[in-house]
Amino acid sequence: MTGNEKGSHLLVAAFDFGTTFSGYAFSFRENPLEIHAKSWNDESYLSLKTSTCLLLDPEEKFHSFGYEAENKYKMLCEEDEHHSWLFFRHFKMLLHNNKKLSKQTTVKDISGKRRMFAIDIFSLSIRYLRDHFFSELQKKYSGIEETDIQYVITIPAIWEDNGKQFMRMAALQADIDNAKLTLALEPEAASICCQRITVDSKGKNFMSGLQYIVIDIGGGTVDITAHQINDNGTLTELYKASGGPWGGIYVDNNFLNFLDDLFGEQVMNTFKQNYLEDYWYMLREFETKKREVKFDNCHEQEHTYITIKLPLELRNMSKTQNGKVLEELIGSSPFSLDIVSKKDKIRVGVELVRKWFDGPVNGIIRHIEDLLKKPEVHQVSTLILVGGMADSPYVQEKIRYAFSSKRFIIPKDAGLAVLKGAVLFGHEPMSISVRVMRYSYGIEMFQRFKRSIHKSSLKKKVEGKAYVDNVFHVFVRAGDTVQVGQEITKTSSPINKESSVYPIYRSVSSDPKYTTESDCEIIGILSLRHVGQDDFKSRKIKLSMIFGNTELIVKAEEIDTEVKSSSTFNCLMD
Template structure:
C-alpha cells in the first residue's frame, strides 16, 4: 500500500518542536495533511522567530508561572525591581539530555543563577504541558467540538540522542498528561527530510524523484543532526547510513561571542553585568542573535562586508570603567582586539573576520563530519545536501557549506527553521514514511553459555557442577550497521532468573561484532523486568525475549512460553 493512501484514526496531528533555544508547534487536519498551520501568536517584540524561547519561570512556591517570551519578560521585570531572588528561571536545558549516561528521574537541572535545582523531568513536563495547553487553547478559538482524543501528538527529538533521552522525553510528555497511545516521537532530521520531500522543491523547481540520495543537515540551537536518505519507488524513505552528528548547534556561536566579551571586559565584569542588569544582558544577546544572521561568506558578494555592529548597554560600559579603571576606547586599545574593534558612540564595530571565527568552530566540525560521511560506501552516490534548522538561515553557514561541497546540489527550503516542525506534522499523518533505518549500535543481552575453547576466552571460564561455562557473553540481536525494517522484531529464547521475576540487562555496543559485555565500547542501557505469572515447574520454563527495531524508539518485551496467563514486562532505560 502506498503510504499516502493510509487512513488515519485521528482527526488532526499537532507537532511540538521542543528546541534548545526556541520551541513551537504546528498542526494540520487528516483530510488536508499538507495545509500546515504554525502558531504565530507568541508575545514576541523582536519578530525574531516564529517560535518562542525555550525557557520557563517558576514562582517562589516552585509552581509554574510562564514559558517563552512571557517568562523572559516577567523575569526581567522582577530583576529590575530586585524581586527575582526567590523565583526560578530555566533556559537552554534541553542539552541536559544529550548523551547523558546518568540520566534518570532524579536528574536535576540548575536555574539561571546556578544556586537552585529542580528535577529535570518536572521542568520538561511543565514545558510540554504549556505547549499542549497553548495549542489546544488556540485551536478551540478557531475550531469547536474538537476533543483531546481527536489529536495525535508528535514531539521532535535529535536523531543522535541515546535511548535514555528518548524515554525521558516520553515520560515527561506522559507526566504532562499526553496519552501514551497518542504520542509519537519524530527524529528531527527525518522530519526535515519528509518536509522537503512532501512539501518543498528546490529553487529550480526540481522535485524529489525516486532513487534520489541526499543528506539532511539539521543545525539547531544545540546539536547538528545528520542523516542520509534515499527515496523508494513507493514514496517511502530508506536510511542509507546511521544517524550521526554532534553538539555543533548555534549556541556555540553565542558562547564564542560571550567568551569574546569576557576576554575584553573580564569575567568579573561580565558576571556583575549579568547579575545586576539581566534585562540589558538579554537585550544585547537578542540583538547579537539578529546581527549574527547578517554575517556573510568572504568574497561571495559584490560589496565585501567589513564589520558588524553591536550595541553595548551603558551599564556594561559603566561597570567596566569602574572595575577596569579605563574607558572603553582605552580598554580596547590595550587589548588583543585593538585592530578588530572600533567604537562609535554606544556601539562597537567588530571586524567580520573575527565574527566569522565565532562560527568556524562548530561549522568546520560539521563540514569535517560530512566529508568523512561522504567517504563511506553507503553514501558515495549522494548528489544533494539539504540544509535545515535555525542555523540554516545564516548566509555565512549557507555559503561555507556550499563552498565546501561545491560538487553537490545544496537545497535550503523556504522557512528552513520550520522544516523539522512541518515535517513532524506530516510524519504524524504518515508514520510509514520511513521504511528502513540503519542501526547505530549492536543490541543484545548478556548470556551464560557453555565454554567452547575455539570461541571463548579462558579468562571468563567458570566451573558450575563440574562443567565449564563462560560469563559475560554478548548475545547479539542486531548488529551496528544493519538495515532493519520499521517494526522489525527479533526474538531469542532465554531462561528465567528466579521464580518471582527476572531482570534481563540490555546492552549495546558500537562494534558490529561484540563478543563480551565487558568490552570497552559496550554498555548496559537498561533493564527488562519480567514478572512471572506462576511458580510451578520453574526449571522447565522458557522466556521469549523480543526486541523491536526500526522505530524512533527501541522497544523490548518479554513473555513466558506455554503459559495460560499473560506475563507482563517493562523496559527501563532510566536507571537510578
C-alpha cells in the same frame, strides 16, 4: 487501532521542543499538507517560535513559558524582586549524551544556586505547549476532543535511548496519552518536509532513487542523516544517524567569551546580574547581526564590520571596575585591530566575527567529510540544510564552498522544516521504511564453552562442565539495516520463581563477543514478573526486541501459558 496508526486521529499536533526556541504546528487528516504554525508575539517582533524558557514563582509553581517568561523575569530583575523566582533556559542540552540520566536528575536555574528535578521542568514546558495549542485550537474549531489528536514531539536523532525515554516520560507526566504520542527524529522530520513540500512546484528535486544528506543545525546539536527515496515514496536510511554539539549556542558562547576577554569576566557577570534586560537585548541583537555575516563579503567599508550596540550600563560599569574607558580597553586588548568604538556601539571586524562561527561550522564540515567517505553514501548527490542556524548566510556559504560538487537545497523557512515534517510524520509514521542501526543490541548469556569460539581464560567449571559467562548474545548488529518495526526474538529460561531480570546491552562494535568489553554498556533493564511459580524451570520466555522505530522496544513474555505476563523496560538509572 493505536494512536500511531494512520486514520485513527482527526489531526496531528507537533511540538518542536528546541534548545533555544520551541513552537508547534498542526494539520488535519483530510489535508495534511495545509500546516498551521503558531506565531508568537514578543514585544518588538513576531516569531514562528518562542524562547525555550520556563519561569517558576517563589513557591516553585509554574508561572510562564517562552517570551512571556523571559519578559516577566527581566521585569523582576529590574525591580530587584527576582531572587526567590526560578528561571530556566537551555535545559534541553541536559539530555544530550547524559549516561547518568534518571528521574532524580536535576537542572540548575539561571542563578546556578537552586535546582529542580529535570523531569518536572521538561514536563511543565510540554504541558504549556499542549495547553496553549489546545486552547488556540478550540477558539477556531469546535467539537474537537483530546482523543482526536495525535501528538508528535521532535528529538535529536543522536540522542541515546535514555534521552528518548526521558522525553516520553515527561510528556506522559504532562498528561499526554502514551498511545497518542509519537517521537520524531528531527533530521528525519526535516527530510519528510523537504520531500513532501517540494522546493519547486514540479517536484523534480525529490525523484525516486535520489540519495541525499540532511544537515539539521539547531540551537544545541547538529543532526545528520542520509536518505534514499524509494519507488513508493518512503525513505530508506543509508547510514546511521550522527552529529554533535555544534549548534547556534556555540556561536553565541564565542561572542560571550569575546566580551569576557574585552571587559573581564567579573564585569560581565555583574552586568548580567544587575542589568539582565539589557544583557538579553544585546544577545537578541546579536542573533540578528549573525545573519549579516557572509562567507565572502565585498571590500567596501560598510561590509567589513558588524555593528553591535553596547548598553550604556556596560560601558559605565567597565569604566568603574576597570578604571579604563572602552577605547582604552580596546587598545590594550588582543582585538585592538579588529574593533572600532563609535559612541554607544562597537564595530567588530567581520573576520573576527567569522571566527566565532568557525569552531562549530568546521566541526560540521569535518563530520560531513568523514561521512561522505563511507561507501554507503558515496552516491549522495545532494545536501539539505535545515534548522535555525541554517538561515545564516555564512553557515550556508561556508558549507557550500566546502562541498562545491554537491547540489544544495535550503528550504524556505529552514527553521520550520523540522516542525512541519513532524506534523507529516504524525500522519504517516511509515514514511521512513528502513533505518540503520547505530549500535549492536543484545543480552548477556551463560554458554557452554567451545574452544573454537571462546577464550580459554574465560572458561569456568560448573558441576564438572565448562562454561563461559558474560557472552554478548546479539539480537542486531551495528550497521545492520532493519525494516521499521522489525521484531527479533530469542528464547530463554526463567531466572527465578518470582521474576526474571535481563540487562540489555549495546555496543558500537558490529561484532561484540563479551559484555565485559570496553565498548559494551548496559542501557536498560528488562523485568518480567512471573504469574505462577510452579515448575518454573521448565517454562520458556520469549525475549523480543523491536527495531527500526524512533524508540527501541524491548519486551518479554512467558510461552505456553494461559496467563498473560507483562514486562517493563527501563533505560533510566535508578
